[in-house]
Every structure is written in C-alpha cells, then in structure tokens.
Amino acid sequence: MPQWGAFAGFVGVVLGGLLLLARASTGVVASSNDDDFPATLSDRVVDAPADAQTRSHTTLPTPALLANVVVSQSVFASLLLVGAWLAGIPAVAFGLSGAAFGLPNLGSGVVLGVTLHGVNAVGSRLGDRFGLGDSTALRRAMAPDSAAGWAVLLLIVLPLVAGFEELLFRGVLVGAFAAGFGLSPWLLAACSSVAFAFGHGAQGRAGIVVTGALGFVLAAAFVVTGSLVTVVVAHYLVNALEFVVNEGYSSD
Template sequence: MPEWAAFAGFVGVVLVGLLVLARASADTLGAPEFPATLTDRVVETPTDPPPGATLRRPTAPSTPTLLANVVLSQGAFASLLVVGAWLTGVPAAAVGLAADAFARSDILGGIALGVALHVVNAVGSRLTDRFELGDPERLRRAMTPETTVGWVGLLGVVLPLVAGFEELLFRGVLIGAFATGFELSPWLLAGLSSVAFALGHGAQGRLGIVVSGALGFVLAVAFVLTDSLVTVVIAHYLVNTLEFVVGGR
C-alpha cells in the first residue's frame, strides 16, 4: 500500500522550496518593477553621491545564469519528487502515467491543446500591451538566448524539464495522486493546484501570476478530463516553446 501521508510530506517540501525560490527570483529580478526591456541591464544610481560613498551598479542576472538556475532548481525538485514517490510506493498510474501513457490520442491532444493555448496567450499579450496592463513577459525576455547553443539548451533541456516537472507536481501529484490517495474531488484539487501554480510563477510579476493561474487551470481541466500526464506535458512544452520562438523572433 502506498504511504500517502509520507508522500504528502515530500510534496510539501517541494512546494515550499519552489515558492521560496519564486520569491527570491522575484526579488532578484525586481518584479514587478523589472524594466520593460532588457537591453540596458544597469540600474541607475544617484549622480551626486555623498562624499566618500562608493557607487555600485547592480545588474540583472545574465541569461545563462537564469537558465542554469532553472535547470539546477527544477532538476533538484523533480528528483526529490520522483524519489519520494518511489520510496512511498505511489503508482505511476496515480499521476497520469498509465501503461498506455504515450497513446497517439494523448500526444495529438497535447499538441492541439498547446497550440490553442499559445494562440489565446498571444491574444492576451497583445491586449495587455495595448491597454498597458503590465508586462508578464519580462522573464521570458530575460531568458531568451542570443546564441544557437543557448537556443538548443533552452528548447532541448530547459523547457522540457520545466514542463515535465511542473506538470508532474501541479497536475500529476496535486490532482491525480492526491485525488487517488486521499479520496478528494479532482475538481477541488484542480482549483487549489492552479493557485499554487500561479504563486510558483511569482517571478513574472502580479499580472504574470494571474496569467499563470489561468493557464494552470486550463491544464488542470485537461488533466482531469484525460487523466494523461503526457497530454498536459506536451501542451505545456508547446506553450512555452512557441512563446520563446515567436517572442524571440
């Protein structure tokens, strides 16, 4: 029998760590007052400092630094989550990884959902810019590589890791596993997990939190309806990839 209470302890550690990291990232990037453009990374300092004072010009983290931080942090959290599931005997089917997890319908469904969410996200970004509601894409600009090697690393390592870990945690575990282990309503868990998902994206600023929460709820609904982790991982990866490719262009 799976040890659900012990597994919940592992999940709690991961969630707290993720939220703490999100808060630290927001402070580092200066959210929500992070500049709208990253062409000038130097923070202005007073032109007439007091006598004897030393001027310091802090800069925003470089793109390689941000990407490396994502790989290390998300990789560590994902490893802890997988180890916790293994030690406590949580079955793969409980998180949406059944024997036929890579069925053609799940893959095609994930592709269709990802493209549809990208279109909605693009329209929302245009409306946000038009009505000056904020800048939820500042983190995306900060993480956009400037070299071919950087793009290969982003599309082949960083974004797959992000999509896999976040869907495993927020959809597979917080909805699928908890609904199975604690006999809770998956729809209730879908709402709660979407709130946690939004807070986990605090580095994107207040508007980014709202957008992430809405995206998370759509992915949660898709997971509840399909019971497929593969579907939502593919959709999540495509949303992020298309945002970087189109926005980077």
C-alpha cells in the first residue's frame, strides 16, 4: 500500500531544497549594475557586445552554469524517484499511464508548447513595459556560443529541466497528491503554480509573474489530459524556443 504521508514529507524536503537553491541562484546571474540589463524576457535578439557584457556579470561561465543545472536537477530528480519507489507510489498517479505516451497527448504537448511560447513573449513585453525587472540574465548566461554547447543545452539540459520540473510540480504536487489525499486537483494546480513561480526567482519579478501564469496553464493541461508526457513536451518547447528565438546560434 502506498505510503502517501511519508512521500508527502519527502516531497516537502525536496521542494524546500529546490526553492532554496533557486533563491541562491539569483546571485549567480545578478548584475553589478542593474541598469546594464534590459528588462525583456523575449523578442529581442542579443547582439555580441550586449551578450558579452551580460556574461561578464555572472559569477559562473556558461559551461559551469549548465553543468550546475544538470547536476542539481539530476540529484533532485533522483531523490524524488527514489522517494516515490520507497513509498510505493504507482506511476499512474504521476500521469504516466500507457495512454500518456500516445500520439494525441504528444501532439497536444507540441501545440500547447508552441502556443505558450507566444504567450510567454507577450507576457515578457508587458513585464518590460511595467518595469517588473530583468528576466533575461539567466537565459543569457545559459546561452551557449558553440554548436556543441547548443547540443548539450537542447538535448540534455532542457529535457532534464522539463522532465524534473513537470514531475515535481505537476506529476507529484497535482497528480499524486490528488490521488493520495483526495484533494481537488484544481486547488493543487493553483498552489503548485505559486511554488513553481517562486522556484524561478532567478528570472526576476517579470519571470516570476510570467512563470506562475504559464505554470498554471501547464497544471490545467495536466489535470485535463491526465498525461505527464503532454506537459513535459510543452515545457520543453517553451524553454527551447525561448533560447533559439532570442539567443540563436551564430558561429561568428
């Protein structure tokens, strides 16, 4: 029989550690002068001087920052999976039934991801207009400057981030908790979206607002489809398109 209480306590420890790490990461991408950074999240192609200036204000070079993301996300994901296994939580509670991998759910994830990218761009412009703070520093700091770096980002880092965050914030905090404790999935969707927003504090106030809104849409999609795969695909596309459209890759 699943040990829901023990699993919930374990999830609380993982979530707390993740939020503390997110708070600490704000210092990694902090500017020595806030005026040096533009305030938009998207819809701006970064030229070389501005990109170099942004990187100069980060405390970690891009490869080290990407490695830090891979290690931290892998550790948290491993802890979460081990906790779920020890507590006997069934995969179906996370939205990982056989039907979750069907073409309709994959297609829904693609459509949702592309749509949310567009919404993300609009929200970023609004954040810029109302002075909600810088939300590009982390993205710029993580943007590679080589083909190999882009391969690592798009094929390893971003899939890992999307998989872990959706497992935690949608699969566990919404799906598993609704199944294990009989709570409303919509209430859990709202609560998990708040945690998801504050988990992205390194993106600034604009990033927190936009991420919270996008998080709720992803949670709603998870509740409606019951598929973790759908929201993982959507999450990945939002992140990947954000990097590709705004940072791009040039061999120059």
